[in-house]
Amino acid sequence: MKSLIHAISMGAAAALFGLAGNAALADQLDSIKAAGALKCGVGSQYKPFSFVQDPKTRKFVGYDVDICEAVAAKIGVKPELVFITGATRVTDLQSGRTDIALANLTHTPERAQLVDFSNNYFASQVKVMVPASSSIKSFADLTDKRIAGISGSNHEVKVPKVITGADLKVFPSPANAYLALEQGKVESMVGDETTLIGLISGQQGKWRILDQPVDTQQIGIGVRKGEPRMVAAVNDTLADLEKSGKAAQIFERWFGNDSELKMKRSFSFAPYVQP
Amino acid sequence: MDALASIDWGVMFRPEYRSMLLKGIGYTLALTAGAIAGGLLLGMVVAFGRLASSRWIRLPATAYVELVRTIPLLAHVMFWYFAVPEMLPDELKRALYKHDVGFYASLAALILYSAAFISEDIRSGIRGIPHGQAEAAHSLGFGFFDTFRLVVLPQALRATVPPLLGQAMNITKNTTVALMVGVGELAFVTRAVNDASFLSVGVYAFTTVFFLLIAIVLTALGKWYQHRYPAR
Amino acid sequence: MWEILETYWVQLLIGYYPDGPLGGLAMTLMLALVGLLLAMPAGLVVCLGLISPWRPLSRAVSLFVFYMRSVPLIVHLLWVYFLLPLVIKGAPLWLVVLVVMTLFNGAYLSQTIRAGIEALPKGQYEAARSLGLPHGRAMRHVILPQALRNMLPSIVSQFVLLIKETALGSVIGLHEMTLEFMGLNDTLGDKAIPIFTLLGISYFVLCYPLTLLGRYLERRFAGPSRSASASAPAAQA
Numbered sequence: 001m002k003s004l005i006h007a008i009s010m011g012a013a014a015a016l017f018g019l020a021g022n023a024a025l026a027d028q029l030d031s032i033k034a035a036g037a038l039k040c041g042v043g044s045q046y047k048p049f050s051f052v053q054d055p056k057t058r059k060f061v062g063y064d065v066d067i068c069e070a071v072a073a074k075i076g077v078k079p080e081l082v083f084i085t086g087a088t089r090v091t092d093l094q095s096g097r098t099d100i101a102l103a104n105l106t107h108t109p110e111r112a113q114l115v116d117f118s119n120n121y122f123a124s125q126v127k128v129m130v131p132a133s134s135s136i137k138s139f140a141d142l143t144d145k146r147i148a149g150i151s152g153s154n155h156e157v158k159v160p161k162v163i164t165g166a167d168l169k170v171f172p173s174p175a176n177a178y179l180a181l182e183q184g185k186v187e188s189m190v191g192d193e194t195t196l197i198g199l200i201s202g203q204q205g206k207w208r209i210l211d212q213p214v215d216t217q218q219i220g221i222g223v224r225k226g227e228p229r230m231v232a233a234v235n236d237t238l239a240d241l242e243k244s245g246k247a248a249q250i251f252e253r254w255f256g257n258d259s260e261l262k263m264k265r266s267f268s269f270a271p272y273v274q275p
Numbered sequence: 276m277d278a279l280a281s282i283d284w285g286v287m288f289r290p291e292y293r294s295m296l297l298k299g300i301g302y303t304l305a306l307t308a309g310a311i312a313g314g315l316l317l318g319m320v321v322a323f324g325r326l327a328s329s330r331w332i333r334l335p336a337t338a339y340v341e342l343v344r345t346i347p348l349l350a351h352v353m354f355w356y357f358a359v360p361e362m363l364p365d366e367l368k369r370a371l372y373k374h375d376v377g378f379y380a381s382l383a384a385l386i387l388y389s390a391a392f393i394s395e396d397i398r399s400g401i402r403g404i405p406h407g408q409a410e411a412a413h414s415l416g417f418g419f420f421d422t423f424r425l426v427v428l429p430q431a432l433r434a435t436v437p438p439l440l441g442q443a444m445n446i447t448k449n450t451t452v453a454l455m456v457g458v459g460e461l462a463f464v465t466r467a468v469n470d471a472s473f474l475s476v477g478v479y480a481f482t483t484v485f486f487l488l489i490a491i492v493l494t495a496l497g498k499w500y501q502h503r504y505p506a507r
Numbered sequence: 508m509w510e511i512l513e514t515y516w517v518q519l520l521i522g523y524y525p526d527g528p529l530g531g532l533a534m535t536l537m538l539a540l541v542g543l544l545l546a547m548p549a550g551l552v553v554c555l556g557l558i559s560p561w562r563p564l565s566r567a568v569s570l571f572v573f574y575m576r577s578v579p580l581i582v583h584l585l586w587v588y589f590l591l592p593l594v595i596k597g598a599p600l601w602l603v604v605l606v607v608m609t610l611f612n613g614a615y616l617s618q619t620i621r622a623g624i625e626a627l628p629k630g631q632y633e634a635a636r637s638l639g640l641p642h643g644r645a646m647r648h649v650i651l652p653q654a655l656r657n658m659l660p661s662i663v664s665q666f667v668l669l670i671k672e673t674a675l676g677s678v679i680g681l682h683e684m685t686l687e688f689m690g691l692n693d694t695l696g697d698k699a700i701p702i703f704t705l706l707g708i709s710y711f712v713l714c715y716p717l718t719l720l721g722r723y724l725e726r727r728f729a730g731p732s733r734s735a736s737a738s739a740p741a742a743q744a
């Protein structure tokens with residue numbers, strides 16, 4: 001019976017693919033050029049990667065937006081922002097809703113089986129943040145406390161391994177998780193250091209980020225599997241940006257001295273290093 | 276492509292997802308039961324309110340029904356989850372946040388939403404009873420409450436049971452909106468397991484069958500009731 | 508509360524268009540409108556299948572309607588969100604929601620249309636047949652025009668339901684009105700009470716006049732016999 005159901009579902013899948021399969025002969029780079037637009041998967045409220053700075057203009061700006069525009073310019077098409085969430089980043093890439101996936105997609109071996117990654121375009125440590133007045137000083141203090149994580153992120157896997165005993169609550173976006181922390185719905189929050197600093201900009205006094213990192217992440221741009229010319233186009237863009245110094249400029253603008261975060265650039269656009 | 280290549284119909288029963296699944300079903304049943312009970316109670320109160328002779332009772336009851344029904348359930352849940360706790364005084368707020376705000380907010384929203392529809396069904400049921408019934412009861416010496424309790428209500432309820440079964444089905448389906456505020460009911464678990472395993476077909480099929488079974492049971496219940504107590 | 512509206516009204520109205528995706532009230536209304544326009548022919552097709560004299564067809568269509576009505580809308584959305592991109596590469600979110608709404612409301616409307624057809628005096632169909640019209644043309648020229656006019660109030664109330672259904676698009680990330688307000692809440696942090704009150708008011712202002720229109724039409728066209736239809740298939744999220 002099980003194999004009969006299996007056979008029928010395979011048959012249905014084959015029928016569906018008969019419809020879709022013929023379109024896949026041209027590769028992705030060609031179809032992007034034909035369409036005239038590069039669909040970049042970015043977060044809708046992800047400071048400082050992609051966010052709206054001025055409600056009057058409703059224009060999206062940020063680190064990811066600049067990178068997206070650079071890649072689009074390199075290919076010779078318009079950049080088009082498509083909103084993704086932590087949970088949908090990978091499937092949107094696979095289904096074709098996005099052509100490249102940004103939004104802080106950490107390069108992990110598990111993900112590398114589903115999508116291809118470009119060279120690193122960002123690096124970050126994952127840390128835990130608590131209210132400044134909280135008594136939590138180390139991971140051990142987090143036992144039985146609630147910690148906010150972001151759905152679809154690497155934290156869901158790492159946190160239970162590194163911070164045992166914490167009650168992980170997932171939220172759809174960093175802004176959502178931060179709101180829960182502010183309201184007291186959770187006692188702590190886990191996130192990339194840059195995301196955390198971006199969220200609390202202007203209110204640094206109220207929060208404390210624990211020194212001990214949960215993880216160190218290399219972040220690449222996601223590309224659909226099996227599109228080597230696309231990956232090459234992205235990597236060429238990244239190399240150009242690094243060589244011309246624009247990569248450092250973009251970092252300074254959103255994370256470094258030109259921003260509120262005042263972070264130091266600890267990485268450069270370079271190939272992924274196996275940990 | 277790969278998503279269809281590997282179909283595991285039993286993915287929800289895998290050991291790593293099993294406990295989440297059981298909790299999910301538990302949440303769904305808890306929300307459903309709570310909303311049905313609360314909705315029936317509040318629905319009856321509101322139904323009587325709408326049939327009251329005093330304008331001061333009738334108008335607020337009508338306003339409640341009209342307001343609640345024109346706003347989507349998800350917006351209700353958002354309001355109860357984000358806005359209502361902030362209206363509470365500080366100590367109550369902090370005490371509330373120590374618990375599962377999502378569950379209580381969803382339950383409150385579900386009860387208020389369902390009650391509006393249930394009250395309409397009950398009201399139609401009561402209005403469907405010919406006025407002659409109440410008159411006959413009065414002329415036999417029954418007081419107002421006794422008329423209601425012994426003559427009108429039993430007949431009204433008999434007519435109302437089929438639509439109420441329909442509302443029970445709606446409530447069961449409506450509990451799925453709770454996933455938007457983090458309640459780990461079945462739809463939330465469905466999405467979580469799908470995101471973790473990428474085995475969408477097996478995951479979604481399980482949840483679909485779950486709801487279909489509930490629908491089949493409720494439909495059968497309805498048919499049995501029609502058979503046993505046919506509408507006269 | 509109104510300052511929020513003052514600052515953000517453009518975003519709440521049309522999302523990030525034209526520099527970004529369309530969203531907000533515009534998305535909600537367009538989805539509801541197009542959904543209704545597609546659901547009506549879909550409902551007609553389903554209804555004709557339901558009342559078809561050929562048993563296997565009416566049985567199959569019956570099962571389809573039962574399936575659409577028993578499974579929650581969110582689960583329908585999850586299925587189509589997964590399946591549609593396999594058939595249409597890169598299918599945008601609004602298309603996923605549109606497909607679900609067409610199928611879902613088509614199934615519900617088929618019941619309304621069937622009720623509208625069955626409410627007609629049987630003599631109409633018999634007269635049409637005895638005048639020599641075959642089944643198909645009797646339906647097309649005699650039954651359906653009358654049934655559809657009777658159904659106008661139900662169609663208006665179905666439109667209200669569609670508007671409410673679009674809110675669930677936020678579950679798969681579609682930036683319709685509810686998700687825009689939620690995003691605003693994330694950005695502004697402590698303004699939850701005015702934001703979600705505004706959300707409720709927006710839907711009320713949108714839907715209540717339509718509800719009143721539906722009731723007016725019901726009194727004018729359908730006459731006193733239609734009291735049962737008020738809450739029949741209606742009570743959905």
